[in-house]
Amino acid sequence: MTVIEEKIEPLNVNGFAVDSGLLEARPIRRCNLDECQAHCCGWGVAIRTEQVDDILAHQELILPHLPPDRRDPAKWFDGELEPEEDHPAGGMVNSTAVVEDPTHPTGHNCVFLRPDRKCGLQVAGIAAGEHPWRFKPFYCALHPITFDTHVIQLDQENELYVEGGSCNRPDPGNMIPLYQLFDVEMKLAVGEEGYAELDALARARA
Numbered sequence: 001m002t003v004i005e006e007k008i009e010p011l012n013v014n015g016f017a018v019d020s021g022l023l024e025a026r027p028i029r030r031c032n033l034d035e036c037q038a039h040c041c042g043w044g045v046a047i048r049t050e051q052v053d054d055i056l057a058h059q060e061l062i063l064p065h066l067p068p069d070r071r072d073p074a075k076w077f078d079g080e081l082e083p084e085e086d087h088p089a090g091g092m093v094n095s096t097a098v099v100e101d102p103t104h105p106t107g108h109n110c111v112f113l114r115p116d117r118k119c120g121l122q123v124a125g126i127a128a129g130e131h132p133w134r135f136k137p138f139y140c141a142l143h144p145i146t147f148d149t150h151v152i153q154l155d156q157e158n159e160l161y162v163e164g165g166s167c168n169r170p171d172p173g174n175m176i177p178l179y180q181l182f183d184v185e186m187k188l189a190v191g192e193e194g195y196a197e198l199d200a201l202a203r204a205r206a
Contacts, residue, residue, distance in 0.1 A: 010151050011201065014194030016088070019153035022145075022179040022186070023202045029171040030181065038117040040143055040167065042106030044078065044096040047137040052077055052094050055121065055135055062124040062135065070099065070111050070120075086147040087138075096137065133188075143167070145185040152189050154178060177202060 010017035055062065059073045077094045084091045097111040104113070112120045125134035133141040144167040146155040155167075179186050179198055187195045 011198070013198045013201070014190045016190050016194060017151045018190065018198060019151055022152070022154065022198075023177055023205065025175045025177045026168070026181075027170065027172045027175050028168045028181070029174050031167040031169055033117050035169070036167070037105050038109070038113055038119075039105050041110045041113040041117075041119070041140075042104055042108060044098045044110055045137050045139050046082075046084070046093040046095055047077070047139070048084065049081065049092045049094055051135075051137060058124075058128075058135065061128050062121060065114070065123045065127060066112065066120040067115060076111055086149060088147075088150045138188075142185050142188055145182050145189055147189070152186075154182075 008020055011020055012018075055076070056073055063071045063073075075097055078097055079094065081092050081094055084093045098108050099111050100107065101109045101113075103115070110119075114120050114123070119136060119140065121135040121137070122132050125132050125136065128134070139146065144155045145152060148156070179195075179202065183195065186198065190198065
């Protein structure tokens with residue numbers, strides 16, 4: 001007899017589909033750069049074309065916060081445009097370039113990652129008196145929460161990172177729902193009102 005798993009429909013929160021698994025409590029904590037060494041920045045990231053234009057328009061604010069060998073704006077993006085298939089807003093995305101770096105756990109990383117393992121775009125935003133995510137790619141700011149075919153969920157690849165790279169840091173004494181653990185990222189995904197709606201839904205279910 002074949003057992004068919006029941007498909008759990010995503011929650012509808014502020015017009016967004018949210019994986020109900022984000023309501024689960026897990027014994028984990030947030031990552032720590034000293035431990036993971038920005039493992040998730042070992043690759044490039046999809047970035048909306050309007051964000052690419054914004055970064056290039058403010059390159060003078062960003063250049064001082066990157067290593068000298070990464071200060072050529074012409075080499076910041078791979079130039080391969082693709083349709084955005086995960087976020088419901090659609091549009092087109094580019095990707096940040098990947099450069100070799102033997103000091104990084106993966107042997108390579110995003111062109112905007114600095115030797116101190118901080119994002120040069122985030123550092124530039126702070127230095128300019130802006131929000132830390134002013135120039136940071138949307139999916140980087142959102143990580144390890146992501147959109148996957150229009151559904152907001154925990155990045156499944158994050159579960160597979162090895163050698164200390166996962167954002168899911170074990171912590172048996174910290175049982176907390178995922179949407180609360182990654183509250184800042186969830187608010188970016190669904191908005192403040194959406195987060196309040198999700199919180200109320202979670203508490204009602206509890």
